[in-house]
Amino acid sequence: MSRRVLVFGIGNPGRRDDGLGPALAEALEARQLAGVTIDADYQLTIEDSVSVAEHDLVVFADADAVGPEPYSLKPIGPAAGGVGFSTHGAEPGGVIALAQQVFDKKTEAYLFGIRGYEFELSVEMTEKAKANLEKALAFLEPLLRGEGSFAEAAASFCA
Amino acid sequence: METTGSKLKRVVIEPVTRVEGHGKVTLHLDEEGKLHDARLHIVEFRGFERFIQGRPYWEVPVLVQRLCGICPVSHHLAAAKAMDMIVGAEKLTPTGEKMRRLMHYGQTLQSHALHFFHLVSPDLLFGFDADPAVRNVIGVAMKHKDLAVQGVMMRKYGQEIIKATAGKKIHGTGAIPGGINKSLSLEERDGFLKGLGQIKEWAEGALALARKYTEDHLKELAGFGSFDSNHLSIVREDGAMDLYDGNLRAIDSEGKKIFDQVAPVDYLKHIKEEVRSWSYMKFPFIESLGTEKGWYRVGPLARVNTCDFIDTPVAEKERKELLQLTNGKPNNITMAYHWARMIELVHSLEKIAELLNDKDLQGSDLVVQGERRHEGVGILEAPRGTLFHHYRVNDDDQIEMANLIVSTTSNNEPMNRAVTSVAKQYFDGRAVTEGMLNRIEVAIRAYDPCLSCATHALGRMPLTVAVYDHQGKLLDRVVREGE
Numbered sequence: 001m002s003r004r005v006l007v008f009g010i011g012n013p014g015r016r017d018d019g020l021g022p023a024l025a026e027a028l029e030a031r032q033l034a035g036v037t038i039d040a041d042y043q044l045t046i047e048d049s050v051s052v053a054e055h056d057l058v059v060f061a062d063a064d065a066v067g068p069e070p071y072s073l074k075p076i077g078p079a080a081g082g083v084g085f086s087t088h089g090a091e092p093g094g095v096i097a098l099a100q101q102v103f104d105k106k107t108e109a110y111l112f113g114i115r116g117y118e119f120e121l122s123v124e125m126t127e128k129a130k131a132n133l134e135k136a137l138a139f140l141e142p143l144l145r146g147e148g149s150f151a152e153a154a155a156s157f158c159a
Numbered sequence: 160m161e162t163t164g165s166k167l168k169r170v171v172i173e174p175v176t177r178v179e180g181h182g183k184v185t186l187h188l189d190e191e192g193k194l195h196d197a198r199l200h201i202v203e204f205r206g207f208e209r210f211i212q213g214r215p216y217w218e219v220p221v222l223v224q225r226l227c228g229i230c231p232v233s234h235h236l237a238a239a240k241a242m243d244m245i246v247g248a249e250k251l252t253p254t255g256e257k258m259r260r261l262m263h264y265g266q267t268l269q270s271h272a273l274h275f276f277h278l279v280s281p282d283l284l285f286g287f288d289a290d291p292a293v294r295n296v297i298g299v300a301m302k303h304k305d306l307a308v309q310g311v312m313m314r315k316y317g318q319e320i321i322k323a324t325a326g327k328k329i330h331g332t333g334a335i336p337g338g339i340n341k342s343l344s345l346e347e348r349d350g351f352l353k354g355l356g357q358i359k360e361w362a363e364g365a366l367a368l369a370r371k372y373t374e375d376h377l378k379e380l381a382g383f384g385s386f387d388s389n390h391l392s393i394v395r396e397d398g399a400m401d402l403y404d405g406n407l408r409a410i411d412s413e414g415k416k417i418f419d420q421v422a423p424v425d426y427l428k429h430i431k432e433e434v435r436s437w438s439y440m441k442f443p444f445i446e447s448l449g450t451e452k453g454w455y456r457v458g459p460l461a462r463v464n465t466c467d468f469i470d471t472p473v474a475e476k477e478r479k480e481l482l483q484l485t486n487g488k489p490n491n492i493t494m495a496y497h498w499a500r501m502i503e504l505v506h507s508l509e510k511i512a513e514l515l516n517d518k519d520l521q522g523s524d525l526v527v528q529g530e531r532r533h534e535g536v537g538i539l540e541a542p543r544g545t546l547f548h549h550y551r552v553n554d555d556d557q558i559e560m561a562n563l564i565v566s567t568t569s570n571n572e573p574m575n576r577a578v579t580s581v582a583k584q585y586f587d588g589r590a591v592t593e594g595m596l597n598r599i600e601v602a603i604r605a606y607d608p609c610l611s612c613a614t615h616a617l618g619r620m621p622l623t624v625a626v627y628d629h630q631g632k633l634l635d636r637v638v639r640e641g642e
Contacts, residue, residue, distance in 0.1 A: 013330075014225025022329075041329055042231075046277055046296060047315040078297075090277070094297060101300035102307050121210050121225070 002035050005144060006055040008048065009040035010062040017116025017129040020063040020136075024114065027137055033144050044090045052095055053103035057110075057150065059140070060092040063129075064113030070132035071114045071139065073154045110150055112140065184578055184599055192588030197579040199571075199603065208561040216245050216552045217336055219561075223548070224330050230609060231329065232266035232321055233541035236403070237548040239334035240537025244424075245552050247529025248337040254522030255338035261514045262324035262333060263403045263539065264507040268362075269317025270542035271459075271504040274607045275365055276310025279497055282601055283372045288594050309361040316351075316358050320511070323347045338526035345521060352515050359508045366477060366501040373498045377484065380494040382584075384577035384602035387412035387491050389445060389454065390461035391569070392545055393538055396420065398467030400474075400506065402540040408465050409445055409455060414489050417445055423538040426547060432564070443569050454572035457544025458606060459499035464489040469502070471509035477502045493577050496605040541566050543607050567608040577602040 009025030011018040025040040039051060044060070052058050064072065078100050079093025090098075092111055099105050114136045116129045125133070143150055187196040211222055220239040224231035236259055243251065251259070281294040284303060292298070300307035318328065323343060325331025333339055373380060389412065393405035407421040407429065418429055432441040433450050444453030455461070463482070469475040481490060481498055490499075514520060537548045544566025551560040581602045585595040 012225065014222075045273060045314065046311050047318060049311055050315055090296075094295075097297045098300055098307065098311065101297060102304060102311060121207060123225075 003057060003146075004055045005036045006051060006058045007036060007038050007140075007144070008044070008051075008058060008060050009038075010042075010044060010060060011040075012042050014121060014123055016118045016120055016122050017125050018063050018119050019123075019125060020114040020116050020129055020133055021061040023125065023133055024061045024112075024136060024140070027133075028141070028144070031141065033141070036144050044092060044095050046090055046095070046098060048090070049095045049098035049102060052107050052109070053099040053105035055107060057108045058096075059110050059112050059144075059150075061112045061114065061136075061140075063116035063119075065116060065119070067113045067115055068157075069115045070135040071112065072157050073110055073112050073139075073150070074157060075151065075154050076109050076111045108150070110154055112136070184582075186582050186586060188588060194579075194583050194586055194588070197575070197582040199574050199578050208563065211558050211561055213557050215556050216242055216550065216558060217556075219550065219558065220334050220336070221330060221332055230266065230270060230541055230543070232262060232325060232331065233539065233546050234548070235325065235331055236263055236334055237537040237539050237541070237546045238550075239336065240404075240539065241535035241548045241550050242336035243338075243537070244535030245532055245550070246336040247531055248527045249529055250527070251338050252522065252524040252527055253519040254342055255525055255527070257514055257517060257519050258324055258339040258342060258525075259334055260403050261343070261511065261520065262321060262331075264510045264514070265317045265320025265324065267317075267402060267507045267542050268504060268511065269314045269321070270607075271500050271507070272310055272313040272317065272362075272365070274542075275369070275497065275501060275504070276306065276313070278604055278607075280306060280310070280368075282597075282604075283368070283497075287597050287601055291593070291597070294597075309364070313358055313361055316354055320351060323351075335526065337528045340525065342522055342525065343520040348515055348520065351511070355508070355512055355515065359505070359512070362501070362505050362508050363473065366473075366498075366505050369498045369501040370477065370480070373481075373484075373492075373495055376494075377492075381492055383598075384493040384580045384605070385491055386493075386573075386576050386580060388456045388573060388576075389417060389448070389452075390464045390489060391445075391455040391457055392462040392465045392540055393423075394420075394466050395470075400462055400466035400469045402462075402503070402507070404539065407538070407545075410465050410489060412489055412491055414464070417447065423536045423547075424534075426536060426538065426549075430547075430564070432568075441564075441568055442572050443564055444572075455569065456573045456606075457566050457569040458496065458542075459503050460490060460493075460496045461544065462540060463499040463502060469506055471506050471513075474502050474506035474509060477505070493573075493602060493605045496607070500607070543567060543609055544569055565609070567606075570606045570608065574603055574606050574608060577605070 007025055007028055009021035011021035013019035013022050022040040025038050029038040037055065076092050076096065078097030092109065096107060096109050099107055115132050117126050142148060143153055185198050186194060189195045211219060214222060219242060220235050223234040223238045277296045280299050281296065284299060285294045296307065321331065322328050325333035326341060333341060389409055391409040393401060394408045395401040395405045407426060408419045409417040411417055421429055429446055430443055431446045432443045434441055442454065444450050445455060446453065463478050469478050481495065481502065484490060534551050539546055546566055547564040549562040550558055553559050578599055581598050585598050
């Protein structure tokens, strides 16, 4: 059985560069890559652990407010995280942990951060973010097509 | 350091969970280190009204979903209700109204389930003083796997109802001015009916857990962040709880009606908003009572208090039992919000069952229109409380004015009072302890505030707690890192 991959874009398209994750997901969906499921939402929530558990490898794509330009990729594992005042969103590590605890599924997972700059209420991404998105797509698409290893690609960002 | 007066010092508790939508708590101490005042600061985004000015009115039900990633369906439906008035739709078709109701109950179900299982159950199961490394949904999954499964699957069920009625998971388009743009297929209906029995059983289990916790800890909870207050919600014409439509009713802490059956279009005759210098968020109040006495609570507890009855059997039985705690008078125990929320969880499922068995959901008459108007008000009961959407539209179909009162704004004063009450009880005047911090969070969480009308970006997630003396010297600082 071939590897099942999920790309999950996180962010609010109505908040300028916060829409980088969903924009990446939308662009990849148009490419109809074999064996790759695409999803997106404002934030992760606990039920996303169901779809995480149904896949062998998950890439969480999110706008990164402080990370390196134009993007970064790092492996992530299960993490308990905390409980805040109110947020209903879950973190990638929390969703992975839930998939593991609730559905007994260890999913290989990566956090793909695309550098964003402006996050106020507007639908238009900044030009710099758009440029980063194009570079991010060019980097990620070959990996999703099976050309190269995610683990090795992520390792190159740790240097 | 900020100061409220030359002899006061301030303690800051600041969870930065979103770029814009975060809250922080400041504790204001006097020279002796005793608590003088506590304030919850919520950075509410107020630019949305300006954002949609000039946009065509029919876009608004979709655009408003950009406001909030937590309750987009509530904004979608409240805006659509306001736009019904703009297009002169006095009464929707049965299919239009029932599809919207199904969407709304699906939203309430998933929101209440997420809040209870994700945010609240760790506190109830492990206690307020449990290690934060355990006191979270992963800890619940490890110790009570069945509960975690139930929470995940109930949430998923509600999300699937939203997808089926709104068209898609985010930025749904289901509700349009004057009605709805799709009905429910028989295949979709049968899928939901198949899973309904199990979801309802789990919901009733959660209700039993919330009730037992409240009853077992009643003495402690009665003194925990609790206070007398007014309560506000919409109710049906016969006084029944109705989360989707109705007229405004406000009662005082004894249950006496302050006003009743006020039509949504007349809300400004009774509700005003006060601005305070230290907060971006306004403080709504009932005008006839003034700012000091006119503040009120909204949300599940307020709704259970204001309605005369609930028109579904299991929820009604529980409503009566909850009110028995206070001899039939309004329940003002803040932590009783959780029990009330689970009553609404079950009520939503009872209503979903009614709707799924109604053939009107497969109807084809979806939209009505009438005489074009220039002003519309849509009010509904969002999971967190009463949500007001008010718009004026010009002759060119463009939005000229928008005014929104979200439920967290209405609960602003009650949350401040809850924080003050808890801080007075647990702050020793020196350091913010883990136990005290969590108790403040527990009190705020009871209201299920939505602080996240904003973004989610990596790198902005720490929780910072800082203590300063009256001269601005940092005495203590705790950072609870996000992931």
